Structures are given as C-alpha cells and as structure tokens.
Amino acid sequence: MSIGSIGVKVGMTQIFDEKNVCIPVTLIKVGPCIVTQIKTVDKDGYNAVQLGFGFDTDKPANLPMKGHLAKSGITNCQHLREYYIEKPEDFQTGQKFDITNFQSGQYVSIKGKSIGKGFSGTVKRYKFGRGPMSHGSKNHRAPGSIGAGTTPGRVFPGKRMAGRLGGKPVTIKRLPILRIDTNENVLVVKGSVPGKTGNLLNLIPCL
Template sequence: MIGFLGKKISMSYLYDSFGNYNPVTILSIYDCYVFDLISINNFYFAIISYYSNNFYCFNKSKFFLKQFFISYFDYSNFNLFEKISLNIFYINQKINVSGISIGKGFSGVIKRYNFNSGYASHGNSKAHNKPGSIGMCQDPGRVYPGKKMAGHLGSKKTFIKNLKILYIDFNYNIFYIKGSVPGFINSNIIIYPSK
C-alpha cells in the first residue's frame, strides 16, 4: 500500500461541529514522486518515492527515499517520475504513522520500563529508584542478555496505528492528525493508509 513522506510541523487543536476539543498534530506532506519501479516477483512490485526541493536537483542531502510494496494491479497506475496525488486520503480516514521518537538520553528503569519505586521508609537506604535484584543463583551465575536495566531511552523507530485525519489542506499539503505523532519538530515521518 502506497504511503507518503512528510515532516512534523507542530501540535495544535481543533473543535468539531459538536464543540469537542481535539488535540491535533500538523503534518506537512512532501511532493512525492515515483523514483523507480522494481519487479520483486510475479505478484508484487516495489515503488520508491522520493522528495527534493528541486526535482531536477540531484543533491543527495535533499533526498528522502522510501520503498513501498504495492500490488500487481496497482502497478499500472504509476509512471516513472510522476508526482503522486494526495487524493487517496480523505477526512476521518485511519492512517498509520512511522517516525523516529524523541531521544530522552540516559534514563532509569522507572521512566524507561515503568518499574515501581521502592518504599520511602522502613529501612530503605538509598534504594528508592533502583531496579532491585538482577542476578541469579550460583547456577547460571550471570545476568541474562536483554535484562531490563537503565540505558538510552527514545531515538528509535516508532510505529503508531489507527490515527484519524481530522482535516486536510490540499493547497498546502497539510494534514491535521488527531493525537500525537512520533518525532520532534521538523523530523521526517512516513504515512500509510490503515488496512
């Protein structure tokens, strides 16, 4: 299913016809083009969309490449170097958004994995926010790999499903998505229609 490339602008709010308050994330969708069509097998084809401020300027610093898998029947709808229309999206449609989450640096287990803190009294000596026991008995006598411990939090690929489009501005290629979207301001995101 074809998707689009864009960036996160900011967050705001919208009121619906019933006066309900809806927090929204504003996304700017890039001008996406069909950069290449690749035959994967007899049933599917891969389409690579690409963005640049100037389509004929092949400066690699401006490229944002992504490969999408489409069905055999949709292959005839795309032509090489053709701009992809945003008409496949509509208001109240469910979409999936992928992006890089905000990096939060080195974090403890309470913030990173939602551990409970220790007791505040009754003999607790400087162990209020520590993870507790991590070791084993004499056999195997080691800490297993993948143990939940303090470390780097965020700055990884995140995928959020079933977000709703509340408003679309086709003149400026701007989407208003209900709820939060992974990433910091001006970070690149990828939008897919939900199945």
C-alpha cells in the same frame, strides 16, 4: 490509486468539532514526493514503488545516488521510501504524489522515530517501583538485584536495566484524517504521532 507518502511533523494543536468537543490533532506537511523507481516481480522479486522526498536540501548527493535519481529526472533527494503495490503498470517514473492522494475521513498508519530521551534509569524507562525513601535506605531509585549468585552465575539476556530510552521506530495505527489544507499541503490527523517537530514521518493508508 492510494499509496503511502512521506511528510514532516509540523506540530500539535487542538480543534473543535460541531459539538464543541476539543480534539487534539497533529499537523503533518506531506510531500511532494516523486517516483524514483518502480520495482517488479520479474526484475526485483516484488512489486513496489520507491518515492523520493526532500528535494530542497543543501547536502549534495553522492555519485551513486545521482545516478539512481537521474533516471527519474531528479538532481538531489534526501529521503527514499518504498511502498508495496499490486499493479506496477499504473505508475511511472517521475510521477508526483502530494496531499491530493489523501481524503478527509481516511485512516492512516504513521511511522516515525520517537523522541530520544538519553540514558535513563529503570524507574523512568520501565516504570519500576522505587525503594524506601527514609534515611539510610540508599535504595531510592536503584534497580536492585539483577539475578541469582552461583546459579546461574550470569545475567540473562533481555534483563530490563538502565539504558537508552526513545529514539526508536514507532508505528501509530489507524489515525483518522480530520481535515486537509491543500494550500499549505498539511494534513490534520487526530491524536499524536511519533517524534518532535520536524521529524520525518511515513504515512501508509489503511484498508
């Protein structure tokens, strides 16, 4: 009965395997998560489990959220996520999920928001080539022409230009779990995951 879970990025470090090969890893503090709602095909049109995460928050929940969480015996919650399931009868409201639902060697896909880098030009955002760097060029990192003149007389939608970089949902697929620390509720995952330290992550087990 392995479903997804919610966690927080602790940071990155490196470990060494039995052959003394250096492996970059990310530490993720997982759960605990509590089932706040069970959705079924008859009532909601699909089978899913809704998990709540972040109970030690100072921000009070509004009245609709309090009414929703009261059914599962929770007074406050910061994040809610849904995970598709096949058998809703195997779950119950108020059930707790923590790091024990994961196994060493298991593969997970991790979703999170990438680091926001603000307003960026085309060279940084899309790896455009720069112009001549000699004196009088005036086109060192400028985007250059963005379209024809009379025809079509406009800029086509989707043109790659300067704009906001980062801060978007990103999914890293099939990252192996190398170690599990049950004392600190921390997963050691190979490679990097989206976002900075403290970023909220959505972990989905791979089949």
